[in-house]
Amino acid sequence: MARPPTPAPLPDRAAPVELVTSDGVLLRGEWAPASAPRATVVALHPHPLMGGDLHHPLLAAFATVLPSRSTSLLRFDFRGGGRSEGTHGGGVDEANDLAAALDAVADREAPTLVVGYSFGAEDPPIAFDDRPALVVLARHDQFVDADEMTTRASEWTGTEVAVVEGADHFLAGHVDRVVDAVVEFVDRVTGPPA
Numbered sequence: 001m002a003r004p005p006t007p008a009p010l011p012d013r014a015a016p017v018e019l020v021t022s023d024g025v026l027l028r029g030e031w032a033p034a035s036a037p038r039a040t041v042v043a044l045h046p047h048p049l050m051g052g053d054l055h056h057p058l059l060a061a062f063a064t065v066l067p068s069r070s071t072s073l074l075r076f077d078f079r080g081g082g083r084s085e086g087t088h089g090g091g092v093d094e095a096n097d098l099a100a101a102l103d104a105v106a107d108r109e110a111p112t113l114v115v116g117y118s119f120g121a122e123d124p125p126i127a128f129d130d131r132p133a134l135v136v137l138a139r140h141d142q143f144v145d146a147d148e149m150t151t152r153a154s155e156w157t158g159t160e161v162a163v164v165e166g167a168d169h170f171l172a173g174h175v176d177r178v179v180d181a182v183v184e185f186v187d188r189v190t191g192p193p194a
């Protein structure tokens with residue numbers, strides 16, 4: 001079996017990055033580092049076959065807010081989405097995509113947190129082990145029952161759920177509330193920025 005590639009070190013400045021998965025798929029992403037980071041967030045976007053990519057307004061808002069709160073952010077396009085290579089893996093192969101992202105930030109001294117939205121929270125079969133994770137749900141989601149998903153996520157070690165009241169799946173008018181939930185989560189896990 002081929003040995004997975006060694007990830008290239010992430011730059012010290014905001015920059016495009018390339019990740020290579022253990023099965024050889026080239027993923028493209030963006031790195032937004034914080035000075036003196038207290039945490040690193042890996043953000044997972046909505047369904048790539050439905051137009052979801054790293055430029056989704058929610059992930060773009062994370063890139064604006066989190067670095068100013070001493071939190072670095074890695075966002076990337078899943079295989080078959082955005083500028084990444086490969087073919088959509090039906091939510092199975094995307095676990096390799098997340099693993100490549102986690103490998104890329106593994107040498108950071110700050111803890112790593114995973115935040116998923118829509119497809120990024122539901123479909124890739126992810127084992128978080130002891131890594132803190134946040135799943136953001138809309139109370140009136142058209143595709144996922146918020147109460148059912150909250151129950152399901154409670155079985156995952158280290159996973160918290162934030163439910164955005166009044167929002168539907170597309171979060172129109174609620175992006176700031178989701179960003180606030182993520183910032184509060186990071187504060188709880190790592191303590192507030194200095």
